[in-house]
Amino acid sequence: MTDHPYVYCRLETRDKIYEVTDYQIHQERQRPTLAKMTLKEPIEKGINVILQVGYLNTVYRITFLKTLSCSQIAKETFDVVALEPVRQILDVEFTEQIRGVNLESSLKSIAATVGFSLKTQGAPLLTKPQNMMFIGSIRNALDQVWQVFELDQARWAMMLLKQEFHLLTAGKFIASPVEIPMDYFKQEFEGGVETNIVPMFRPYTPVIWNGTEEIIDIARTDSKTRSMFITFADKAL
């Protein structure tokens, strides 16, 4: 375990970079990323930061986070909770009537409301045109689209840093699945595995475990145990 590369975490603001000493990050499909972190210095509440994770000389910019709270625990120890502002986007009011639209056009209208562009990954889904009358929020509109077009496997994903709204028709990124290396493996639990921290293991990523392809649904990172808890998507859902 000692030879596993050290994974560090930082918060990037417009004019400063904060070193994160300890972190727990919860990433899940179609849910906002939640991070609980310990910093050496205080950070302002309610600001947008970019979550960086460094691994093998590469820095991955994971996503935007909004700091929710910052409380001092001890000298030079500040507990910070930050949440991906997905919920704010989902709560944006969306009242629009669009007639004779298919799945892609519906989602394009929804994404355009918050200035996102629509990207589709996976085989296009054949849908009958529908007359849609959205009268609630974006969250409600997305739920309605999923219900009206009877989508089963498909998932949406918001890439806040790129301002992109992704429709993943197979519920995953289209990439060749990566096998979870045995030397990274720690233990198995119900519905998933515990591994060493690998930033590339993100929700929607296809991986191979026990010879079968799985889609990562939840990825929880804990720096204290230097572990990543990966839960696979239940294909029956």
Add this chain to the structure above:
Amino acid sequence: MNAKQLTLENLKGLILRLFPGLAGYHVFRYAIIKKVHEGASVDLAINPAMKVDLQFCKHDFSVDNTHKVKRNVRLAGSSEFIQAPPNEGTYVLVHFPYWMCSTATVIAVLYLDRLVQPEKDTIQIRDAKNTKISAKSELILGEGEDQAVLGNELVSALQTICDKIVALGQSDNWGAPLPTLTSVQTDLEIVKQTLADSILSDIKIGRGTDAPLI
């Protein structure tokens, strides 16, 4: 998150995730008609022919300006054969069957701001500018003997008399009694007396008033 931390807002979020239709699509809404689409075509799932443009209203019938005018909303009827679209300015009820945003349907007309006179046991078709009643094979107005059956009885009575008039003064090969002027006159008298019973009923057909409703 444990149970203690659940706020009402969290609960709302969880319930909406489980029952997405609850977010507005299970509620009947008042609306006011802005336009009635006319013209004959087949009503299709994606393109309804019976349709109206409408504006959502709040619970107190004031216009809900958070919504634009919704166009081409399907209009349901109270019966397959009675087609009576509402007028512009009429209040209606809109619903989303199956709680889906693609199923908006106007399901009922309200009589708000109209002069009405409800009568028990009475169906009123009134105050319409034009009333068109047609049937493909039979149109019966009235009940039992008191039917206005398109003058059928009068026609058959007159045909009998016409036959007798044609046969006046002709001889019969079989020696049967031939109609005489007297017998034809008697028949005509009978028809005259029963004329009212045969064809009249309590149905009054005529033009109503064109006065404004209020």
